[in-house]
Each structure stands twice: as C-alpha cells, then as structure tokens.
Amino acid sequence: MTIVDFTPLPALLGGGLIGLATTLLMASIGRIMGATGILSAAFFAEDDRAWRWFLLAGMISGPAAYLTLTGSWPEITVPVSTLSLVVGGFLVGIGVSYGSGCTSGHGVCGLARLSPRSLAAVLTFMATTAITVYVVRHVVGG
C-alpha cells in the first residue's frame, strides 16, 4: 500500500461545511440533507419541489464559489471510461433508490442521528465499493 495525495486539512474543512449545511437545512426547513431524496423528488415528486430545486441550484453553484475564493476550479480527475460512468451512474441511481439514501443521507445525516438502519447501509455500500475498486484495479485491470 502506498499513501498518496493525503489532504487532511481541506478534508476536515470541507467535511465541516457539509456538516454545517446539514445542520442548517434541519434548522430552517426541517429536512434531511440527502442528495438521493432531494434529487429523486426534484424530478419525480408530485408536489413541494421548489425548495429541492433551489437547494440543487445552490449545490451546483458550489464550484463557482470555490473558484471565487481560491482562483481555480476544484480538481476533478476521472480515471474511468465513459462506459463505467454510464453503468456506474445507472447502478447508483437504482441502488440509492432501493437503499433510500447515499453517502450524504445515510452517511452524514443518518450516522449523526445514530440510526442503526443508516449504519447498516453505510457498512454495506462501503464494503461493496471497496470490493468493486479492488476487482476493477487489481483483478481485472491487474
């Protein structure tokens, strides 16, 4: 194992802002900051979609705010093929719908509420993500 690109301070600062936004969304409109529920309901819910689209618009403005503060766009390097993006994105969409949440909904909000259901979800998807990365990088691609 080689440790690469370890950036603990931005990680702590960015995570802190994610936790702050999570807290503020509960304080203002009483909602869980879960990207899955917000995105899915923004498209498919029958009503109460306006706040979800405003929240999404705010999220999408995040990189521009980062550009304003630092002078550069956040780094995005995609080391996978377009096919992996399409298949991966589709599986994520199916999985988070049946699992009722993702890294933000279960991983941040659920764990912060000490929910056993969310802990079970997080341990499951962390395990299958690690297995998938291992298979792709060291079995198939090795």
Added chain:
Amino acid sequence: MRLVSVYLIGLIFGLGISISGMANPEKVLNFFDFAGTWDPSLAFVMASAVVVAFFGYRFVLKRPGPSFDHVFHLPQNQKIDVKLLGGSAIFGVGWGLSGFCPGGALPAIGTGRSEVLIFALALVAGMGVARYINTHAARRFQTPWGPDHHKPVAHGPISHAPRGPLPEAPGESYKD
C-alpha cells in the same frame, strides 16, 4: 426568504464538497484502494461532517420546530431489510465503478465537465427506472380500490368506478 435560505445552504454544501475532494473521482477511488494507492482523506471528510452534524442536530432538534416549517421531517423507517442492504450493495458497485456518489456529483455539475453530466444523466435514469418498477410492483400486489371493493360492479360504469388514492407500498419511501 425560505427559498433564499435553502439556496445558500445548498451553496455551503457545494462549497464543502468542492473543498473536501468528494467531487473528485480519482480521490474517492483512491480512498477505497487499500491494496494500491490509498488516500485516507475521505475518512476525515466523513468524520468531520458527522461530528458537526451530530452536535448540530442535538442543538437544532431541541427546538420546537424549524424556522420555515411546522415540523422536523425525520425518517421513520427503522427496518434493516433486504431492500435497504441490497440497494446499498448495488449503490456501492456503481460508486466503485464510477467514483461518483450523488452528493459528490451534484455540486460537480457546476464545473460543466462532460463526465459529470454523463454520470448525472445515468443517475437520474436509474432513479426513474427504480421508481417505475416500484410503482408497478405496488399495483400488482395491491388493487387501487383496496380489498373491500375488489369485485367488479355488476351494473354500472366500471370504467368510471371511483378510485381512491393509491395505497403506499410498504417501505416505499424516498424521504431520506
């Protein structure tokens, strides 16, 4: 005022994701690559976010209610079932293949990068398909009229029979 607040909260979230590295698939995939090039940063992102939200929630949920709503909308489902674990397992496979999770990819749309847009379209397509399957499975197992009104009416316009709202299938919830 309510929607402006929500926009600004989304902005804080998106800025946090941008700073943390969660929007960067290379960094995310390296976090899971224990056998190769390991980047422990994302553990610090998660830990920091959970600790702040833990104390934040403790403070906020003591109040009588949120500023712009009547109640806190907290998930009530506590079941740990096949649906939760199977869905989460599938999510992990997709996350491992692409390097994007929904919370990381949504803010990243703001960079305008084509890879993010491709992922986001596939993500919404997957959500739509899951919702379609769920709706149809619910219809198959539960008649829209409920068990007491299942029999066809002998005389009268069957096609205009009154329909109540569709019963919600157990566990079918996208609240969180």
